[in-house]
Amino acid sequence: MIDFRFFLVSIAAVFLALAVGVALGAGPLKGEFDQQLRANVEQLGKEKDQLRDQMEALEQSDRYRDTFASTIAPGLLTDKLNNHQVVVVALPGADKGVVKNLADTVKASGGTVTGTVQVTAKWGDATNRQFLEDLATQLVTGDVTVPNDSTTYDRAGALLARALVTKDPKAVGQADSATPTIMGAFGEGDLVNAPGDLRRGDLAVVVAPHITPDTKPQEGDDVNDAWVALAKAMDSQSLGAVLAGDTSAASSDLGALNRLRADAKASSVVSSVDVADLPSGQIAVVWALLEQTQGKAGQYGAVGTTDGALPKLSDAS
Known part of the structure; x- marks a missing residue:
């Protein structure tokens, strides 16, 4: 201003x-x-x-x-994510510096980053929706269930989450037989880019796109529905997920955090941080992940009505 x-x-x-x-x-x-x-x-x-x-x-x-x-930061992060393994999912338009800094912050907190997965714009493109639907139908596995009224993005998100995260302590950090098949198909479809040695985590950080004055709504305005569905899927199949971004993602009507927070059901389970481009916000992401492991969710940052700057963790955290 x-x-x-x-x-x-x-x-x-x-x-x-x-x-x-x-x-x-x-x-x-x-x-x-x-x-x-x-x-x-x-x-x-x-x-x-x-x-x-x-x-x-x-x-x-x-x-x-x-x-x-x-x-x-070191004093606020030390040992916070010990014994936890975190997958970082970068949505198209996410700032690369923010993605890297969040991964580094997870490591500084004692957590392990199982891999950084880049989702492409093709995933949320409404004109590509039928292709995503067909692919999700072909890839469906017996251990992935979604409601009958689920959308294409719900089903595709559940499959991607199946490949990336798990609640099973014995499976965390391990290679999984279904992961190469799912990630290979999504990769061939130019929907995701991921490292070949990907392992499943028990927590997830989803990094929202940065919104600029030139950002235009996509046809059908489906893109943020896709990102919220993906964040919910990552949360439901892990110990918890945080959708992180900068203030543009929360203040703009085109922002993924804005859409998440407007959805009472989604925001009751998925946490968000809207200052993840700042060192303080990166600390908030780690604390929000830890809060998720306690079965709680909150919206943190500087935009709109939030639950504060940081979660209020228990003394044992």
Whole structure:
């Protein structure tokens, strides 16, 4: 907001300066009009300087906040995810830096990252929905069940979750016979990209797309239904899932976090963090994962009505 105001003040100052110059060039100006123009130009110059100072102060404050969070992070993360294995699922448009930082934060908390899976835009493309439906039908396995009224995205999400996560302690961190088949088919369909040595985790972090002013709604507006369904599937077949992103994903009507939080049923089981691009938000993701293992869910961050900055963990956590 300050950047925009700074821009407006600068433009206004330029035009006023031009107006004064033109007026002076046409002949000597006298009287109150000339004095008023000069006073306006001087005032705009002062406001411009003040806004510049505010911008610099905010930048310094942001640097301090991030440095502080990074400094105290080890103490807030130590051993939080010991004995847990986490799969990171990056949705199309997710910031690569956020994806990497979240994986690193999981490791810093004592958790193991079983793999980072990239979902492609083709998964949520409404024009590709029938292909996804046909593929999910072909891949269905006996240990994956979904309600009769489930959508294409519910069924496909359940299958992907089957390949990536499990609640069975004996199966966590292990290669699974169904995983190569499911991931191979989704990979051949250009729906996901995943490492070949993928193992199943017991927790999942799903990283939401970053929304820009140029982001356009997809045909049928199905894309966020796909992402919420996938997050729910990851949650239902593991000890818990967190949908993480930056504030754009929660503040924009086109954001995946916005859609999740608007869905009472989904948000009652899947947690979300809308500041995952910040060190403090990455800590919140780890705490939200730990809260998930306790059978709880919450919405954390800076946008809208949330459950606070961090979950309130028990003393034993």
